[in-house]
Amino acid sequence: MSADPRLERFSLNQATTKRWPVDETVDGCVKQGVTQLGLWRDQVGTFGLERTAALVRSAGLTVTTLCRGGFFTTPGWFDDNRRAIDEAAALQAPVLVLVSGGLPDGSRDLDAARRTVGDAIGELVPHAEAAGVRLAIEPLHPMFASDRCVVSTLSNALDLAAPYPPSAVGVAVDTYHLWWDDQIWKQLARAGAEGRIACFQVADWITPLPEGVLLGRGLPGTGCVELRRFREAVDATGYTGPIEVEVFHEAVWSRPGADVLAESIEGYLTHVL
């Protein structure tokens, strides 16, 4: 438990402090009263899987998600995703976030790519269930539809999850990717009613977008997303789980991790809670 009850649901997604080594991140979280952490496979891999798991446990931290599996149109996706599930289990992460990948090289067939994603997830379900890891389909902003994630709306993510049990396959709700959708409030209610909300991540929308658009997110409160309205809508469905701050931005990454964590907390308290 955090000393500050207002941080009870707060989780630092490690992408926000991408260049902060795992040991410093764990130490920094403890110092600032943060008890939950969303981990990334590349950062965990650098520090070592077992070493990360042991360190996080000994510090009393809870892992909220592992990011990420997916990229189902890349050769070797099946083995890689099975490894990701195993890593999530080793880290005691209850959720593995899946980013589907874009169109296969040279393809224009979005419908086929989306079917491929649905089928691929189905192939992973038995292993995920056996490992006790829930898969979370993450819809990414439509600007990533061709090269990173063909799943562009919460509605589409829910359709793809529908054939599988909610305990095995959920969705990841990320404000940065979904804020523009005029159907989002209806779809959040649907996600809740269908028992699919597996994780909730917050980041803010700021412009101008940088070249390549990947590293354009803002810390909570720096942009134009109705973050509190999102949090209230997610809560209204009965979701009581963690709320991760997950920001990708070169200017954020280039600053000291402890400063970024402090600002993430401040933005969370002021604009999300």
Place this chain on the structure above:
Amino acid sequence: MSADPRLERFSLNQATTKRWPVDETVDGCVKQGVTQLGLWRDQVGTFGLERTAALVRSAGLTVTTLCRGGFFTTPGWFDDNRRAIDEAAALQAPVLVLVSGGLPDGSRDLDAARRTVGDAIGELVPHAEAAGVRLAIEPLHPMFASDRCVVSTLSNALDLAAPYPPSAVGVAVDTYHLWWDDQIWKQLARAGAEGRIACFQVADWITPLPEGVLLGRGLPGTGCVELRRFREAVDATGYTGPIEVEVFHEAVWSRPGADVLAESIEGYLTHVL
């Protein structure tokens, strides 16, 4: 009539050849058998409104659209949009394309901004009807939702058009903005059934997106959009009007207009028709 019947529905949207002066554009279209042109207010303004209208008429060209009105959250929007309607009428453009504008400065209230757009269009309807100009609400890609256009889907554009007669208010279908939407085929059918398709524009989706994301479009065939499927879906609704090639890209703009027009035609014949 074009000499080549395959170009009967082809229209060059002037944005594609942004730095080609109006007189050279008209001359270039005639030389390449293009009989239709979509005009932009800034380019027309540079050459002169009456002068453009006279030149286009004397060359036997048809104006398919005027781009653009809108930006309803900017002070002075009402007078500016009335002028845009008058300019469209002077150019004998049957359609004025509307880009709604983004969130007002400092606002996070997307719902309110969308209501503002709907109301503003209502205020323009009488003047548009009197001038014989149809207004076309253009949904822009969600990556423009905060700073350029709060209308992000065809579905939302149709909802906003719904209170007004289809003869007065339609929608602009642009492949670049809508290709990612898993609901697009259903919404195109709806747009047709509701009699709302006022214009149809094609551009291709290419990555990586440039900084600011405005100038990232590809000529038809250079990207991943199912352009022919779009054209067939639009045609299936009964739409028989012009098909504009409208591309924004610095590398396209920096090349000779005649070359870009030739490539636009080639891309249209190969990937759209």
